[in-house]
Amino acid sequence: MGRSPCCEKAHTNKGAWTREEDERLVAHVRAHGEGCWRSLPSAAGLLRCGKSCRLRWINYLRPDLKRGNFSRDEDELIVKLHSLLGNKWSLIAARLPGRTDNEIKNYWNTHIRRKLLGRGIDPVTHRPLTDAATSVRQAGEDGAAAAGRHLLPLQHPQSERSGDGVQLRQQLPGPQGRHARL
DNA sequence: AAATCCTTCAACCGCCAAGTC
């Protein structure tokens, strides 16, 4: 289709945000709200791509973020929601006030997933590993040792993106639809 | 004390769906 790039990459900064960039972004959003992310960088005097600004705001700068360690309740809720929704991190995040999809995704991959594997539970199916022959085979290669980074591609393939777990979502209260947010 | 390995998490990438013209 020939999409235009989201920004002029040659003229944007990448990598970690500086304090000054954070301050500019926060000041701009406070003054103008979360408007058009595409035009925000130039309006705010930032050499960043709009996507990058949005991500930085949502995952780090938003004032209502909780941050800090996950409580036991949150931990259990994430597992429960994941068993219902799969890797729908934004939907899971919508039910955890003050948490972001990125934060939950990271927490899942670094903590919960390993914990479930340690308990002999398949983190994909949420069933005992011995029950799911295929999963066991995968987990054998995967193993607890691989619980860290570069995990196996999780299930819920592309096709599910379009389906989007509508039925599952209807079982739960709260925001609905693909763009349900906090 | 230095080197190496491991873990964490902020940030990026590519894709898709919705919205607009």
Add this chain to the structure above:
DNA sequence: AGACTTGGCGGTTGAAGGATT
């Protein structure tokens, strides 16, 4: 109706810091 733009999502990467050897 369809081309195009934009926002948003999930997967992945890589730097930084901690743990281990």
